[in-house]
Amino acid sequence: xxxxxxxxxxxxxxxxxxxxxxxxxxxxxxxxxxxxxxxxxxxxxxxxxxxxxxxxxxxxxxxxxxxxxxxxxxxxxxxxxxxxxxxxxxxxxxxxxxxxxxxxxxxxxxxxxxxxxxxxxxxxxxxxxxxxxxxxxxxxxxxxxxxxxxxxxxxxxx
Amino acid sequence: xxxxxxxxxxxxxxxxxxxxxxxxxxxxxxxxxxxxxxxxxxxxxxxxxxxxxxxxxxxxxxxxxxxxxxxxxxxxxxxxxxxxxxxxxxxxxxxxxxxxxxxxxxxxxxxxxxxxxxxxxxxxxxxxxxxxxxxxxxxxxxxxxxxxxxxxxxxxxx
DNA sequence: TATTGTTATACTCTATAACTATA
DNA sequence: TATAGTTATAGAGTATAACAATA
Numbered sequence: 091x092x093x094x095x096x097x098x099x100x101x102x103x104x105x106x107x108x109x110x111x112x113x114x115x116x117x118x119x120x121x122x123x124x125x126x127x128x129x130x131x132x133x134x135x136x137x138x139x140x141x142x143x144x145x146x147x148x149x150x151x152x153x154x155x156x157x158x159x160x161x162x163x164x165x166x167x168x169x170x171x172x173x174x175x176x177x178x179x180x181x182x183x184x185x186x187x188x189x190x191x192x193x194x195x196x197x198x199x200x201x202x203x204x205x206x207x208x209x210x211x212x213x214x215x216x217x218x219x220x221x222x223x224x225x226x227x228x229x230x231x232x233x234x235x236x237x238x239x240x241x242x243x244x245x246x247x248x
Numbered sequence: 249x250x251x252x253x254x255x256x257x258x259x260x261x262x263x264x265x266x267x268x269x270x271x272x273x274x275x276x277x278x279x280x281x282x283x284x285x286x287x288x289x290x291x292x293x294x295x296x297x298x299x300x301x302x303x304x305x306x307x308x309x310x311x312x313x314x315x316x317x318x319x320x321x322x323x324x325x326x327x328x329x330x331x332x333x334x335x336x337x338x339x340x341x342x343x344x345x346x347x348x349x350x351x352x353x354x355x356x357x358x359x360x361x362x363x364x365x366x367x368x369x370x371x372x373x374x375x376x377x378x379x380x381x382x383x384x385x386x387x388x389x390x391x392x393x394x395x396x397x398x399x400x401x402x403x404x405x406x
Numbered sequence: 407t408a409t410t411g412t413t414a415t416a417c418t419c420t421a422t423a424a425c426t427a428t429a
Numbered sequence: 430t431a432t433a434g435t436t437a438t439a440g441a442g443t444a445t446a447a448c449a450a451t452a
Contacts, residue, residue: 273441281440281441281442282441282442283441283442283443308442308443308444309443309444309445311443311444311445311446312442312443312444315442315443316442334451334452335450335451335452336450336451336452337451
């Protein structure tokens with residue numbers, strides 16, 4: 091267990107990390123918003139999969155996943171073939187154009203981070219990666235069990 | 249300098265950290281979106297300031313800052329008084345209601361993180377905080393110098 | 407003329423709910 | 430009846446550009 095002030099600080103850091111994400115997003119090619127980029131990356135990493143699995147990996151609602159995938163499919167980066175085992179499902183695969191786009195995406199991320207983190211050692215970046223992965227995992231496991239706030243207490247301090 | 253694969257991994261981790269941010273945002277009281285929450289936190293942390301300074305701390309455009317502050321001011325959390333030294337400017341201060349709201353916000357962040365990170369030590373959370381702060385700092389310093397992509401190369405792989 | 411702040415507009419990401427097609 | 434996926438709608442965050450007031 092950490093001190094309360096560490097949690098408050100972490101909340102602030104997470105709130106501010108959006109600026110870093112926007113910095114990376116600015117390097118994306120036109121017509122490839124970060125949502126589509128994330129979908130391409132995950133399909134490349136995990137291989138072909140169904141919509142529901144991708145939604146799980148993206149940690150967003152399937153309706154959101156559907157939009158990102160539709161965007162990528164319209165541009166020829168993702169192919170959606172019918173699943174022979176279940177006619178409701180569709181199997182997602184990267185096309186050759188999708189792999190090309192992924193190459194551009196990777197290179198731009200690398201360029202941006204190599205420039206901004208030029209004074210970070212390999213170990214330091216690796217350590218940050220490990221901790222971010224663990225942070226995500228902790229949330230995946232335990233956040234579901236959190237009772238939603240009903241805001242009954244919001245009225246008191248006003 | 250880190251290996252390219254570490255940069256690619258960091259880009260993936262940052263892309264996925266949105267799920268954690270959404271987890272924290274779900275604990276926010278109604279009518280206090282994360283943008284307003286961030287504004288309240290920064291004014292509390294740094295004391296009274298002008299719009300332009302807050303925009304700098306939030307690392308977003310001043311038009312965005314203006315919206316967040318207007319939202320908070322409408323609810324009585326922030327007071328905007330004219331700056332005697334420059335009639336174009338407004339000085340931002342937390343009201344008593346704003347400090348109350350801030351107390352609620354802090355407590356909810358602490359509750360959420362204490363629950364999800366219950367197996368993290370104080371040192372581990374502290375180390376993550378340090379690295380996230382350094383990440384932000386690296387971007388603040390160097391991202392401005394990055395040449396914007398003109399997407400001339402996007403046409404090639406298609 | 408330049409700067410501070412606001413507003414109008416547009417785009418992206420997200421969730422909920424309604425809907426279809428299939429299981 | 431339940432599940433996989435799509436679409437419509439709505440809310441939040443952001444940026445650019447046009448604008449008003451002041452420096």
